[in-house]
Amino acid sequence: MKQIQQAGENTNNYQAQNMTVNGLSYTEAKDIALDVFRANAMELSQIARRTAEARVEEITDALFGKLMDRAPEAIQSVTDPGMQRAIFRAQEEYACSGDKALGEVLVDMLVDRAQTNDRGLQQITLNEAIKTAPKLATHHFTILATLLLVGNTQFTGVSTIAELHEKLKTLVAPAVGGLRATESDLRHLQYAGCISFDISERTFSHIISATYPALFARGFAREQISEPSRNVGFPAIMPCLRDPEKLQVSAMNKDVLERSLIPEQGLEEHSAELNRLLETNLMTAEEIEEEISALHPHLRTLIDVWSSSNMRHCTLTSVGIAVGHANARRTLGDEFNAGIDVWVK
Numbered sequence: 001m002k003q004i005q006q007a008g009e010n011t012n013n014y015q016a017q018n019m020t021v022n023g024l025s026y027t028e029a030k031d032i033a034l035d036v037f038r039a040n041a042m043e044l045s046q047i048a049r050r051t052a053e054a055r056v057e058e059i060t061d062a063l064f065g066k067l068m069d070r071a072p073e074a075i076q077s078v079t080d081p082g083m084q085r086a087i088f089r090a091q092e093e094y095a096c097s098g099d100k101a102l103g104e105v106l107v108d109m110l111v112d113r114a115q116t117n118d119r120g121l122q123q124i125t126l127n128e129a130i131k132t133a134p135k136l137a138t139h140h141f142t143i144l145a146t147l148l149l150v151g152n153t154q155f156t157g158v159s160t161i162a163e164l165h166e167k168l169k170t171l172v173a174p175a176v177g178g179l180r181a182t183e184s185d186l187r188h189l190q191y192a193g194c195i196s197f198d199i200s201e202r203t204f205s206h207i208i209s210a211t212y213p214a215l216f217a218r219g220f221a222r223e224q225i226s227e228p229s230r231n232v233g234f235p236a237i238m239p240c241l242r243d244p245e246k247l248q249v250s251a252m253n254k255d256v257l258e259r260s261l262i263p264e265q266g267l268e269e270h271s272a273e274l275n276r277l278l279e280t281n282l283m284t285a286e287e288i289e290e291e292i293s294a295l296h297p298h299l300r301t302l303i304d305v306w307s308s309s310n311m312r313h314c315t316l317t318s319v320g321i322a323v324g325h326a327n328a329r330r331t332l333g334d335e336f337n338a339g340i341d342v343w344v345k
Helices: 026-040 046-070 072-079 081-097 100-114 121-135 138-151 161-176 183-191 204-211 227-232 254-265 268-278 285-293 297-308 318-335
Strands: 195-197 237-239 247-249 314-316
Touching (some): 072 081, 081 100, 100 121, 100 138, 121 318, 138 297, 138 314, 138 318, 183 195, 247 268, 285 297, 314 318
Antiparallel strands (some): 195 314, 237 247
């Protein structure tokens, strides 16, 4: 095969065949990973060993293929003892189970692990998550991804009701397909260190309305603004998205209001009034849930499961975030490109 590449100054060319990145070739790195397994693998019968080695080849090929796509320079990490241990753990678990979903989740976390150079929280979390994922079933991955996308994520680039609906249909609905969460499932996830239970309750409608109150506001009349604030003219007030004859605060949520809108427009003395108006006349829980349920069958199932199970009392640990994040990328592909560093820093 004849392959030609051109690049400018101070750039690297990457090719999959016999590629070398700063001294260690693709083939050498893959051989190291396979040698680690062969040197440490458990004793198996001849037939079982052939099956195990085939699975190890499969997950190792997948790992280095993804590394080449996402972070070719991180291929050097295979010489690090900690990374070798993480790879061996993933190889050993996949060799025994052959579970495709588990293999894909492990590969995704290994690629993130390869890119962590210092022993910080992210590396420690990923090391633990790689050990934890094999203790879980595929539908447990779905629970963790659901908790991450619903309870720990605010989508960027959302400024209209239609844009939020589109995000829910493309970034939540596909990831929550087949969701089920029995009490035993949640207790097992707690045992595995992926979630904790909170005495307080986070309903689905409250999470959504607290994250995007501007999109669920039914508006208020000008007379509902206190007189001192009304006389200022209020540049932070706009026509209501759901009823143009009424008004609403022109901030997506409380965080945007307090961190951006108020200081930028010098409205510090009106902060309490704006916060009050932001939460004035929001849609009811039933209205919010019915609107979102109508978008996709998986979203209706999500709301039903969330309401009828203790998911509303669950909080993700850093390990749960890492596994849920990997599964979200597994199910959503290129639609979900946020790095683990958004949640674990």
